[in-house]
Amino acid sequence: MPKWWLVAKREFLYNLRRPAFLFASFVMPFLLALVLFIVFSLIANTFTAEVTDPIGYVDLSGVLADGVEKPDNFAAYLDAERAETALQDGTLRAYFLLADDYLTTGDVTLYRNGDLSPAAENMIEDFLLANLAASTGDDAGALLISDPVDMQVRALDSGRTLEPEGVIGLFLTPFVFMMVFLITVSSTSSYLMSGVVEEKSNRIMEILVTSITPFQMLAGKIIGLGALGLIQVGVWLILGALVINFGAGSEGILSGVTIPADVVVTALVFFVLNYFLTATIMAGIGAVTGSEQESRAIAGIFSFVTAVPFFFIFSFFTDPNGPIPVFMTLFPFTSPMVVILRSAFTTIPPLELIAAFVILVITTVVVMWIAARVFRLSLLMYGKRPSLRGLFRALRSGTRMGTTATGDAS
Amino acid sequence: MQTGTAIDVRNIAKSFGEFRAVDDLTFQVFNGEIFALLGPNGAGKSTTIRMILDILKPDRGSIAVFGAPLSEAAKNRIGYLPEERGLYRSVPVVEMMVYLAQLKGMAAGDARKRALALLERLELAEFAKKKVSELSKGMQQKVQFAVTVLHEPSLIIIDEPFSGLDPVNTLIITELLLDFKKRGGAVVMSTHEMSKIEEIADRLLMIYRGQGRLYGAVDSVRQQYALNAVVVEGAGDWARLPGVARIDAAENGRRGTLLHLQPGVRSDDILEAIAHDDTLTLKRFELAVPRLNDIFIQVVEGEKSNA
Numbered sequence: 001m002p003k004w005w006l007v008a009k010r011e012f013l014y015n016l017r018r019p020a021f022l023f024a025s026f027v028m029p030f031l032l033a034l035v036l037f038i039v040f041s042l043i044a045n046t047f048t049a050e051v052t053d054p055i056g057y058v059d060l061s062g063v064l065a066d067g068v069e070k071p072d073n074f075a076a077y078l079d080a081e082r083a084e085t086a087l088q089d090g091t092l093r094a095y096f097l098l099a100d101d102y103l104t105t106g107d108v109t110l111y112r113n114g115d116l117s118p119a120a121e122n123m124i125e126d127f128l129l130a131n132l133a134a135s136t137g138d139d140a141g142a143l144l145i146s147d148p149v150d151m152q153v154r155a156l157d158s159g160r161t162l163e164p165e166g167v168i169g170l171f172l173t174p175f176v177f178m179m180v181f182l183i184t185v186s187s188t189s190s191y192l193m194s195g196v197v198e199e200k201s202n203r204i205m206e207i208l209v210t211s212i213t214p215f216q217m218l219a220g221k222i223i224g225l226g227a228l229g230l231i232q233v234g235v236w237l238i239l240g241a242l243v244i245n246f247g248a249g250s251e252g253i254l255s256g257v258t259i260p261a262d263v264v265v266t267a268l269v270f271f272v273l274n275y276f277l278t279a280t281i282m283a284g285i286g287a288v289t290g291s292e293q294e295s296r297a298i299a300g301i302f303s304f305v306t307a308v309p310f311f312f313i314f315s316f317f318t319d320p321n322g323p324i325p326v327f328m329t330l331f332p333f334t335s336p337m338v339v340i341l342r343s344a345f346t347t348i349p350p351l352e353l354i355a356a357f358v359i360l361v362i363t364t365v366v367v368m369w370i371a372a373r374v375f376r377l378s379l380l381m382y383g384k385r386p387s388l389r390g391l392f393r394a395l396r397s398g399t400r401m402g403t404t405a406t407g408d409a410s
Numbered sequence: 411m412q413t414g415t416a417i418d419v420r421n422i423a424k425s426f427g428e429f430r431a432v433d434d435l436t437f438q439v440f441n442g443e444i445f446a447l448l449g450p451n452g453a454g455k456s457t458t459i460r461m462i463l464d465i466l467k468p469d470r471g472s473i474a475v476f477g478a479p480l481s482e483a484a485k486n487r488i489g490y491l492p493e494e495r496g497l498y499r500s501v502p503v504v505e506m507m508v509y510l511a512q513l514k515g516m517a518a519g520d521a522r523k524r525a526l527a528l529l530e531r532l533e534l535a536e537f538a539k540k541k542v543s544e545l546s547k548g549m550q551q552k553v554q555f556a557v558t559v560l561h562e563p564s565l566i567i568i569d570e571p572f573s574g575l576d577p578v579n580t581l582i583i584t585e586l587l588l589d590f591k592k593r594g595g596a597v598v599m600s601t602h603e604m605s606k607i608e609e610i611a612d613r614l615l616m617i618y619r620g621q622g623r624l625y626g627a628v629d630s631v632r633q634q635y636a637l638n639a640v641v642v643e644g645a646g647d648w649a650r651l652p653g654v655a656r657i658d659a660a661e662n663g664r665r666g667t668l669l670h671l672q673p674g675v676r677s678d679d680i681l682e683a684i685a686h687d688d689t690l691t692l693k694r695f696e697l698a699v700p701r702l703n704d705i706f707i708q709v710v711e712g713e714k715s716n717a
Contacts, residue, residue, distance in 0.1 A: 006512050014501070203496030207557070210463050210490045211513040213482065 003212045007220025012227050015191050024187055025232045033239045040243075051120045056083045056095035061102035068130040071123060087113055096124055177267040178340045180236040185275050186303060188229040189282040192221050193295050196286030196375075214376035222279045229275055266353070267340050270360070274336030277364045278302070284371035287378040305333045309341060320345035329356050332363035414441050415477070416565045416596035417462060422471030423620075424457055431457040432468070433620035439596050441564070444587065446607040446628070447600040448702075449617035450710055455600045456493055458617065459567055462598075463490060476564070486515040489558035493569035493600075495551065499543040503553055504529070506542060507560055514561035521560065528556045532582060547574055555583055559590060566590065567598045572606060584610060604702040608632075614702075616709065623709050628702070635705045639698035640677050641666045646690035651683050661704060668698060 015021055056075045057064065070076070075092070077083035083095040094112035099105065108128070110116070199205045208217060281302055282295075289295040308328070309316075315324040320342055328338040329348065335356045342348055348356075417439040424432040432454040439445040447455050460466040462473055464480045476484050498506045504525050511521035529535050532552045537545060545553065551574045558566055571587070572580050587597055588610060601607065607614060607628060614631060616624040624631050642648060643666040649657050653675035660666040671680065677697055684690050700708075 001512070003513055006509070010509055199496075199498075202499060203492065203494040204498060205496065206465070206492040206494060207490060207496060207510065208513070209465060210485055210488065211510070 002216075004216040004220040004223070007212065007217055008224030008227070011192075011195065011221050011224030015188075015195075015225065015228055016231075018191075021187070021191070021228070021232075024183070025235050029235050029239045033243055036243055051117065051123050053093035053116070053120055054091065055120065055124065056086055056092045058083050058095065058097045060100040061098045063098060063102060063128075063135060064131050068127070068134050070127065074127065084111070087111055094120070175341075176236075176240060177263070177271075178337055180233060180240075181267070181271045181274065181340070182306070182337070184229045184232045184236075185271070185278050188225045188232070188275070189279040190296075190299065191228075192225050192279050193282040193286040193299060194292060195221060196283055197289070197292050197295055200287065201291065215372050218280075218283055218372055218375050221283060222276065225279065226272075226275055233271070263340075263343050266343065269357070270336040270339050273357075273360050273364055277332070277336075277360070277367055278306075280364070280368045280371040284374045287375040302333070306337060309334050309338050313341075316341060316345050326352065329353075330359055332360045335360050415439070416441050416475065417598070418472075418474040418477075419458075419462070420472045422458070422461060422468040422473060424454075424461060424466060424468050430620050432461070432617075435471070435617070435620070435622055437615045437622065437625060439565075439598055440613075441596050442591060442594045443612040444591050444597040444599060444610050446611035446614040447598060447617065448602070448604070448607065448614060448706065449623075453617045454620040455617055456569065457620075459569065459598070459600060462567065463488070486561065487564045489514075489561065489563035489566040489568075491554060491558040491566070491568040491571055495554050497542045497550060497554060497557070500541055502539045503534070503542055503545070504538040507553070507557055510557050511561045514563075516561045524562070525556070525560055528560060529553075531586070532556055548576060548579060551575055552579060552583070555586070559586065563595070565596045565598070567600075569600045570602070571599060572601065572603055604706060608702055616706065618710060618713055623713075624705070632699050632702065632705065635708065636697065636699045637668075638671045638673070638675075640669050640671070640680055641694070641696050641698050642669060642684070642692060643667070643694035644690065644692040646687070648690070651680060651687070651690075653679055653683070661700070666694060 051071075052073055054073050054075065056077050058077050058080050064070075064076070075086075077086065077095065080097055083092065083097075086092040087095055090113070092113070094110060094116050097109045097111070099107045099109070102108065108124075110121075110124070199208060212220075282299055285295045285298050285302075289298060312324050312328070315322055319325070325338065325342055328334040329342060329352060331338075339348065339353065339356055415438050417437075419435060419437050422432055422435050423430070435454070435458060447458065449455050457466065461468045462475065462480075464485075473479065476487065478484070498509075501509075504522065507525040507528075508518055508521045511525065512518055516524075526535065526538060529538050532555075534545075534549060534552060534556075537549060542550060542553065555568075555571060558568060571583055575583065584606075587599075591597060599607075599611065611628050613627050614624065615622055624634075641660050641664075648654065648667055648669055651669070653672050654669045655672045656670040658668040658670065660668050669680065671677070681695060684692050684695070
């Protein structure tokens with residue numbers, strides 16, 4: 001069995017049992033899904049629940065006289081006094097009054113006893129709309145008045161056609177992907193960093209380097225924790241699919257939502273590259289610093305760079321193809337997040353996407369090469385951080401950093 | 411018993427900036443022997459070990475392990491107990507041992523069987539499933555030793571293997587080392603415990619300021635420093651014995667009297683003279699072969715006064 005595989009297996013199994021990982025990967029998504037489920041159910045219920053509250057109306061305008069058949073819970077009253085009495089004695093939950101000049105002013109007054117649900121208000125609106133439409137005597141016109149917009153969006157640069165229901169999915173998917181990837185990449189690569197710091201600080205590193213090469217160790221750690229990250233992403237995706245599936249079947253705001261396949265593929269490719277880049281950097285930081293506190297401080301700088309696009313989110317809204325979003329798409333440390341984020345607002349030109357991909361791949365390879373060397377050079381330096389000059393010198397020569405008998409850097 | 415050279419070090423040197431940690435060191439370690447590496451703190455012992463293990467590269471000179479420069483495959487045949495002990499603290503003892511043995515190329519099943527047998531021998535069987543952090547310092551030290559020999563290496567390099575161990579555990583580790591040697595393994599042992607070297611080491615190298623000062627079989631090194639003298643313990647006037655040139659108290663606070671002999675006089679002659687002298691009572695008689703500790707102090711002090 002290759003040694004990198006042993007390291008990968010150990011990292012995978014060891015971290016899989018961590019309570020923090022189990023919570024972040026399984027408990028948190030389910031809690032979130034539960035919260036979303038409750039919220040969506042409540043919203044759906046509010047807008048679509050069957051209204052049984054008795055509602056009266058007084059029509060002084062005559063618009064409702066011989067129009068559309070009224071709902072079962074609606075009752076007509078001849079004047080406001082009678083309706084008011086019914087409201088007072090609890091026969092009615094609410095009543096609305098159409099003034100005699102309603103057709104010219106549109107004035108409708110609603111009297112109610114306590115709160116009235118949005119669904120009941122919709123019902124009143126629909127009843128008025130249907131009656132108004134019927135009063136025109138034109139069936140097609142009536143239909144248009146009741147459902148005035150059936151918009152199809154065609155993005156010129158991609159030819160992608162979006163149905164109105166799909167727009168939510170198009171906006172939602174990249175945001176969800178970005179958050180999931182951000183959580184996954186930062187948690188797995190921080191496991192990697194603390195693993196290296198632990199092995200260095202408890203001095204087991206000295207035994208490890210006489211058993212495997214630093215490159216085998218680095219590769220095993222990155223692959224093992226990457227597999228762990230994929231599990232985390234997998235759990236989120238399955239849950240996301242379940243939530244959307246549930247939402248699509250309902251009549252709530254997720255109805256008709258589909259996840260665009262090209263966004264998913266692009267997101268996954270950039271996620272994997274982003275993971276390799278971040279994990280490699282974190283391993284390098286862990287090896288150089290050798291202390292949890294210090295490595296977290298330096299890792300924070302990289303996390304800040306990754307989060308920079310959020311500060312410019314206004315640019316993505318107003319001008320998603322402007323210079324700032326384009327620059328951040330090509331800049332390798334922000335490109336994974338920006339590519340996903342930008343796809344919410346626009347379709348990134350294929351050439352730009354390919355350029356971002358190539359730049360990110362090249363950067364990842366170069367960073368891995370440097371990190372593998374830094375990793376190798378710094379593993380046995382305890383208590384003292386190598387100077388930048390020392391690192392550059394060692395990188396050029398490709399030999400190990402000198403350590404004295406006590407492990408201090410020379 | 412195996413024969414042959416396990417380690418062949420030729421003229422190695424290593425500097426850290428201006429500081430010369432190892433300076434033109436040459437020695438061999440043979441299969442089936444315990445080879446002691448000794449010297450004061452900062453003499454260059456750990457640097458030498460790290461160069462043998464390819465953790466550090468020598469500035470010049472050559473090192474062959476099992477007849478060739480150290481390869482990744484050859485590393486599987488080496489067990490290393492570093493001066494700075496290190497174990498995974500939050501995993502069960504046996505799991506950690508199996509993992510580290512697998513990294514040395516041993517199959518998981520074999521590693522588990524042998525790990526349990528070793529823990530049994532080290533009287534740690536009941537702690538196999540405990541986390542390392544739950545063990546006492548002495549127990550961790552024994553586990554660390556078990557990790558060093560678990561994968562059945564041909565060569566073990568151990569730095570202060572007895573530190574932190576009580577006499578009972580010291581004996582257990584000593585027996586394991588002698589066993590290992592008997593089966594043809596080579597042991598490089600860096601230690602300050604001179605009595606242990608006298609007890610179990612076959613040959614030694616003493617390093618001082620990066621250079622080899624004493625090298626060879628332990629007995630012959632001691633003989634080199636032997637005086638023409640005997641140590642006696644008992645009652646009577648030792649000065650009246652024929653052939654005794656001078657009388658001193660035994661060195662370094664030990665009991666007895668040191669009799670310096672005149673040139674040409676042998677210890678046998680003195681013993682015979684004591685036997686024929688009724689005024690003398692003899693309880694102990696031994697050759698004044700210096701302890702390694704004395705030789706160590708003598709060399710270091712001598713170097714200091716020459717500097």
